[in-house]
Amino acid sequence: MARPPAANRKTPAEVRTRAAERAGKKTVPAASPRVARRPRQAEDKRSVILAAALGLFSRFGLHGTSVDQVAARADVSKSNLLYYFANKEELYVSVLRELLHVWLEPLRGFSAEQDPREAIAGYIRRKLVISRDRPDASRLFCLEMIQGAPLLRDELDRELSTLVARKSEVIAEWVRSGRLRPVAPHHLVFGLWALTQHYADFAVQVQAIAGRTLQDAAFFEETVDNVQRLVLDGICVPAAVPA
Amino acid sequence: MARPPAANRKTPAEVRTRAAERAGKKTVPAASPRVARRPRQAEDKRSVILAAALGLFSRFGLHGTSVDQVAARADVSKSNLLYYFANKEELYVSVLRELLHVWLEPLRGFSAEQDPREAIAGYIRRKLVISRDRPDASRLFCLEMIQGAPLLRDELDRELSTLVARKSEVIAEWVRSGRLRPVAPHHLVFGLWALTQHYADFAVQVQAIAGRTLQDAAFFEETVDNVQRLVLDGICVPAAVPA
DNA sequence: GTCTATAATTGGATAGAC
DNA sequence: GTCTATCCAATTATAGAC
Numbered sequence: 001m002a003r004p005p006a007a008n009r010k011t012p013a014e015v016r017t018r019a020a021e022r023a024g025k026k027t028v029p030a031a032s033p034r035v036a037r038r039p040r041q042a043e044d045k046r047s048v049i050l051a052a053a054l055g056l057f058s059r060f061g062l063h064g065t066s067v068d069q070v071a072a073r074a075d076v077s078k079s080n081l082l083y084y085f086a087n088k089e090e091l092y093v094s095v096l097r098e099l100l101h102v103w104l105e106p107l108r109g110f111s112a113e114q115d116p117r118e119a120i121a122g123y124i125r126r127k128l129v130i131s132r133d134r135p136d137a138s139r140l141f142c143l144e145m146i147q148g149a150p151l152l153r154d155e156l157d158r159e160l161s162t163l164v165a166r167k168s169e170v171i172a173e174w175v176r177s178g179r180l181r182p183v184a185p186h187h188l189v190f191g192l193w194a195l196t197q198h199y200a201d202f203a204v205q206v207q208a209i210a211g212r213t214l215q216d217a218a219f220f221e222e223t224v225d226n227v228q229r230l231v232l233d234g235i236c237v238p239a240a241v242p243a
Numbered sequence: 244m245a246r247p248p249a250a251n252r253k254t255p256a257e258v259r260t261r262a263a264e265r266a267g268k269k270t271v272p273a274a275s276p277r278v279a280r281r282p283r284q285a286e287d288k289r290s291v292i293l294a295a296a297l298g299l300f301s302r303f304g305l306h307g308t309s310v311d312q313v314a315a316r317a318d319v320s321k322s323n324l325l326y327y328f329a330n331k332e333e334l335y336v337s338v339l340r341e342l343l344h345v346w347l348e349p350l351r352g353f354s355a356e357q358d359p360r361e362a363i364a365g366y367i368r369r370k371l372v373i374s375r376d377r378p379d380a381s382r383l384f385c386l387e388m389i390q391g392a393p394l395l396r397d398e399l400d401r402e403l404s405t406l407v408a409r410k411s412e413v414i415a416e417w418v419r420s421g422r423l424r425p426v427a428p429h430h431l432v433f434g435l436w437a438l439t440q441h442y443a444d445f446a447v448q449v450q451a452i453a454g455r456t457l458q459d460a461a462f463f464e465e466t467v468d469n470v471q472r473l474v475l476d477g478i479c480v481p482a483a484v485p486a
Numbered sequence: 487g488t489c490t491a492t493a494a495t496t497g498g499a500t501a502g503a504c
Numbered sequence: 505g506t507c508t509a510t511c512c513a514a515t516t517a518t519a520g521a522c
Contacts, residue, residue: 045487059390063306066515080488082517139389145445146382147302156451164452181476186453187469190445191438198437202388208399209407210429226430230474233424288505309497322500323506331498 046084049074053095058140061147062092093151096144099137100155106130107189110167116174120192121228127196128224132214138200164189188231195227289327292317296338301383304390305335336394339387342380343398349373353410359417363435364471370439371467375457381443407432438470 052074056065067088071078085091106126110119131138144152168185175182199206203213212219295317299308310331314321328334349369353362374381387395411428418425442449446456455462 061304061307061390064304064390067517068515077489078516079490079518083487086517088516142385142389142444143304145448146385147304147307149447153447153451156448160448161452181472183473184465184469187466188473189452190441190449191470191473193445194437194441195434198433201385202433202436204392204396205388205399205403206433208396209404209432222427223430226427227434229424230426230431230434233476310499311497320507321498322508325499326505329499 045076049076049081049084049091050095050098053091054136054140057092057095058136058143061143062088067091095140096152099141100152100159102137103141104160104163107163107167110170112170112173116179117232121232123192124196124228124231125224127192128199128214128220128227131196131200132220135200135203138197142197142201191231195231199223288319292319292324292327292334293338293341296334297379297383300335300338301379301386304386310334338383339395342384343395343402345377345380346384347403347406350406350410353413355413355416359422360475364475366435367439367471367474368467370435371442371457371463371470374439374443375463378443378446381440385440385444434474438474442466
């Protein structure tokens with residue numbers, strides 16, 4: 001349940017600008033007197049709040065969750081929470097930001113020198129581990145996408161699509177060199193995401209139908225195996241297919 | 244944009260029980276004096292409201308949408324809307340119910356006599372057509388799942404899981420008879436859903452990365468082709484694989 | 487940094503005229 | 505069936521003491 005400390009935090013003072021904005025005043029860049037603040041142990045509380053927020057936002061969304069609930073779950077008072085995060089939306093965005101980075105990590109591994117079969121099998125396993133261990137992260141990401149990613153659109157267009165563009169080039173290279181069957185790289189990436197994230201996002205449905213979820217060790221391995229075979233024996237050149 | 248008329252509607256009078264319930268009174272089954280009411284043209288309005296509700300709920304969820312917004316979009320007053328649907332939650336559930344049926348339809352087609360390759364290829368296309376033509380339906384369904392399907396759980400356990408159980412038997416039969424590679428039926432079903440619904444639920448992401456969505460005719464065909472090949476050439480016996 | 491009010495607003499739902 | 509005018513509960517956010 002422990003979450004890594006926020007990378008791009010701000011001191012509470014820096015953050016407290018929303019009220020002023022809404023009141024019509026311009027945000028004054030007035031160089032704050034004590035800029036060089038170090039994280040210290042108050043970072044802990046921020047993390048606890050962020051973890052609690054993730055748990056709730058990922059189930060009920062931004063509007064389905066009240067700051068009161070988050071505060072209760074993080075075991076702080078509501079006003080104390082609002083000391084650390086100027087308002088609800090900022091809290092939500094903070095959670096999302098922390099997420100995106102975790103989210104893209106597994107994809108960075110791909111490179112043209114690797115054996116595609118190994119690389120893709122490994123990627124599937126890593127993504128399924130995330131679906132198992134951080135299903136809330138997966139759900140929140142999904143929620144945000146469904147809503148049109150209003151708060152993540154910029155990052156989507158920049159970070160994510162450039163990363164995918166680079167990795168698609170790797171896949172295309174695998175295809176050109178004959179190590180993969182012809183496949184449109186984008187569709188393969190979408191397919192990998194869909195197949196792995198589904199087990200987190202639709203966990204209730206999986207539970208209702210299969211009677212188990214990824215939390216069950218045997219079911220987890222069964223899932224890894226099935227998804228890998230589905231994808232690989234579909235995209236690998238026939239020679240590599242066992243039987 | 245037109246939606247089919249509701250199948251299992253109730254007359255407004257029958258429906259107006261929530262307030263009484265909340266006030267602590269038992270819902271009285273008092274035989275309403277004019278039970279045999281026919282739909283007439285007021286059904287139109289219900290449909291318009293349901294369509295508007297689907298559009299908004301599927302983006303912003305139950306809590307992210309106000310009845311005011313739905314009313315505005317359906318071009319009726321808020322109180323008029325509340326004449327047709329006793330309260331917000333009932334409206335939401337009505338939308339969901341209409342959906343589930345549409346949702347399961349394509350799956351009913353499967354039967355053991357069919358050629359698995361044809362059956363599955365056809366299923367993929369039908370599901371992608373739905374993702375293209377009714378992305379909002381797909382999104383709402385996804386939203387509901389993520390939240391743990393509090394309002395659909397019963398139907399999930401009954402209707403959906405029994406249907407899937409039957410169709411899994413068909414898949415298992417295909418495997419036994421050697422017409423499909425060994426695959427765990429449930430995982431194949433999950434995979435088919437994941438691969439096809441992804442293009443509706445994550446349309447923004449698809450747009451950000453591929454620059455197009457299923458609305459683009461060429462991209463649609465490209466998608467059908469890629470998903471079909473991914474799945475089929477993975478689960479069909481090698482002999483059936485062209486190259 | 488943390489707390490106890492409380493201000494301010496939104497939004498679901500009802501009453502009652504027409 | 506439809507409207508206007510409210511009521512009322514839930515929540516976000518702020519003020520100000522400690």
